[in-house]
Amino acid sequence: MAQILKFNKVFKNYGNTSVIRDLNFSISRGEIIALLGVNGAGKTTTIKMMLGQEIPTSGTIELFDKNPQDPEARISVGMTPQNIEFPEGILALEILQFIHAHYPNPFSVLEMIQKFELTSFLKTKASKLSGGQKRRLALALAFIGNPSIVFLDEPTTGLDVESRKTLLNIIRDYSKQGKTIFLTTHYLEEIEQIATRIIFLQNGQIKADGSVNEIKNLANSSETNVTFYSQFPISLDHFKFIESIEHENNYFIIKTTNPDALIYELVENKVPFRNLQITRENLESAFIHLSKGN
Ligand SMILES: Nc1ncnc2c1ncn2[C@@H]1O[C@H](COP(=O)(O)OP(=O)(O)OP(=O)(O)O)[C@@H](O)[C@H]1O
Structure with a gap:
């Protein structure tokens, strides 16, 4: 399988505090990877570095053989942050159309509206949506560019039961098309259902890396x-x-x-x-x- 993301001896410090310590791993096409770890383990920092939003203190990250900050790498990436905020005054539909226009080979706006069940609030100002509605809009925006890899930081937080199920099915279908999903969550039963691989972080280091069964067997x-x-x-x-x-x-x-x-x-x-x-x-x-x- 072709590798699309590589971490090589990556360290990250904030001031004198070492947050990420010697991360080495690669990710291939079609994987659904769950990054797990207790609060503060370094998951969000890791995702931010993959997205080029934080720079490693030392070591290298290659996304599609490029620096994650390179626009050519970024065009193949979709993401939702942990905390979602939208600008004041813009309708949900307008945001979809705006982001759609930025990608060379996007899904249609209509397809995203249907998939993520956005119809009922398309004409609502995005900043005024409920938490779960904001999350669904943000997820549609993560996928609309037809990205090769999607980063989802706690994507099911705030979603109702039906929307959760829908999202898990979307993730599964997407990986079947050879696309990669990288997510963090604290809902472990969801991981059991969809993840093809778990990376477990502790104090900024990889403590375990394997399939769901391999990780379970560690405690067996x-x-x-x-x-x-x-x-x-x-x-x-x-x-x-x-x-x-x-x-x-x-x-x-x-x-x-x-x-x-x-x-x-x-x-x-x-x-x-x-x-x-x-x-x-x-x-x-x-x-x-x-x-x-x-
Ligand atoms: N900008 C920052 N400046 C200083 N310290 C930071 C910064 N961002 C994160 N940290 C620290 O880095 C450590 C890892 O944080 P991170 O947000 O990556 O953890 P996490 O695994 O995503 O946690 P959670 O499950 O709570 O979201 C924490 O101790 C946090 O306080």
């Missing part, structure tokens, strides 16, 4: 739950693969590092059970695990 070692129902008195004291047991109303909840071996032990010891369930890690526990680690 200590926190897989095996639950089952057994109405018989059983002792599991001598079992090797048990980290901890909770027992309530004939339900056993066992934490284990090795669910396969535990189930083998249950069967081998003829423990009577039913309704056995293995609960794999969700992304949230992986996130907590990664955030707590050093």
